[in-house]
Amino acid sequence: MAMKTTQKISDSNQFDVIVIGSGIGGLTVAAILSKLNHKKVLILEQHFIVGGFTQEFKRKGFRWDIGVQAVTEMAKGDIGRVVFDYITEGKLQWEKLPNLSDKLVYPDFTFEIYSNPQRNISDLIRMFPEEKASIKRYFSDLQKVTIWYKIHLIADFLPKWLQRLIKLCVGRLGKLARLTTKEYVERNFRNPYLKALLTSQWGAYGLPPSQISFGIHAVAMTSYGKGSWYPVGGSQAIVDCILPTIKKAGGMVLTQRHVTEIIVKNGVAKGVKAKKTHNAKAEVEAYYASVVISDAGAFKTYTELLPEGYATAYRNQITAFPKGYSMLFLFLGLKESPEKLGFGTQNYWIFNTYNHDQALQEQLAAPDKIINSCMLSFPSLKNHTVGRSTAEIIIYADYNYFARWQGQPWRKRDPDYYKLKEKLAQKIINFVENYYPGFKDLIEYYELATPLTVEYFVASDKGSTYGTASVPERFDQKWINAKTPIKNLYLTGTDALVHGIVGATIGGVMTAGIINGLFGFFKVMFAIIFPISNSKKEI
Ligand SMILES: Cc1cc2nc3c(=O)[nH]c(=O)nc-3n(C[C@H](O)[C@H](O)[C@H](O)COP(=O)(O)OP(=O)(O)OC[C@H]3O[C@@H](n4cnc5c(N)ncnc54)[C@H](O)[C@@H]3O)c2cc1C
Structure with a gap:
């Protein structure tokens, strides 16, 4: 239902870019567009704390974070680290966590997982010697399917003919990725304890073995195998280190602003309407920008924020899609x-x-x-x-x-x-x-x-926690994408790519890439990897 507002466009409600939601995906794209393209970004956050799942809260002298137990890809030179170094201007430090990353505790045994696949393979083979060949094949499949996933993503940025060729070459791995993890373990293993062990960390991506795609299981397991890090100062430090990058370019975050509608005129996104969550009587506010980015997830963006009549096919598909x-x-x-x-x-x-x-x-x-x-x-x-x-x-x-x-x-x-x-x-x-x-x-x-x-x-x-459910069909949904059918409207974060701190962060990079035009992803990555060559890029 479209809401009326009487507010006119003025300097105070006109920005270059509006981002709906201050999760790590929203903060990342805001920081890149601020730093690389010198855009004045407004982030509207419905909660009174900034950060989405990267927020912290305090009670009675205790402090907890919500969605950060351990972050992968943070070794010097890893993709996650270079992006974080860029958006925080090197201010955020990461502490490497011990190699013993997880303990799987069952009624009659405990199994320890290390950020060292070779050790995990040997420990599993010692416990289940009769399944040695399948265990080795499983770890090799995790690697191959992860490579497939990366190719599948990059292919999206290449010309159509090259996309088709690449997809043809790696099609067999795509089939493996589109199995559920339960299908994979049922086909390859006999021992029920081993099947349970290999799928024990299903809680880290939010769907049990019968629902999660083997592709996302493989990406998660492969990244854990490379080690985990924790932000020095906790998740609050993530937010505190990114915000100055946005503010330096004139941007800001307004909390307690629930975006109720994306303003669309003639198929082009022009701004948003927002309600103050702390003042029910306050007038609906309108903010305008030539680029609107949503970190509120595909479901909310297409089914609640876009006025009716837009992206109807996507809206119907998302409504029917399995929930997390x-x-x-x-x-x-x-x-x-x-x-x-x-x-x-x-x-x-x-x-x-x-x-x-x-x-x-x-x-x-x-x-x-x-x-x-x-x-x-x-x-x-x-x-x-x-x-x-x-x-x-x-x-x-x-x-x-x-x-x-x-x-x-x-x-x-x-x-x-x-x-x-x-x-x-x-x-x-x-x-x-x-x-x-x-x-x-x-x-x-x-x-x-x-x-x-x-x-x-x-x-x-x-109250779902990992964005759109990572069932096998998720790989083939066009709406899991930073691009939307509405001109100047983009998605970011988890539903632009995949869940996880690094997943949502790279989702932010993807969004900035698409906004930067042809080969924009490569332009943005170049600027991130070689920040010295970072001059203002027009978009
Ligand atoms: C319990 C738990 C543990 C986790 N542990 C880890 C971990 O150890 N390592 C890891 O890598 N990942 C972990 N994750 C996953 C990771 O935290 C998330 O995938 C990631 O933070 C999601 O970021 P995002 O930007 O996509 O969205 P979110 O963090 O969900 O941010 C979305 C933001 O948009 C705001 N918003 C929504 N609608 C509106 C609106 N209409 N108007 C204004 N604002 C709006 C929300 O308030 C929120 O702030 C964990 C997740 C959970 C739930």
């Missing part, structure tokens, strides 16, 4: 360092069964009765500036389970919502306590966030 899941986040403030119980910087994936798909469905249906798995991590062991010790537990959950309290104000929902939250928090704590006796005694403070909290703070569709 949401989560419960249990944020814990600890009395003492978790090292006391032997915990470290790694992620702990804890399971009470080996069938991830079935376990998830049971948990989604009744989380207050059944918890089958969780991911436990300790932000304070990675962020030395955080002060007091913290832990964070993540559990997959169904938005619909909480839908009856939808629309009620944050912190003022019905008492039975808070009763349920308390029950869930206790259930989750007891689940971990079962595996790590003494854990409960470490806890001084806890707070549970539900899918409604996620929806409130990052405005994602039904």
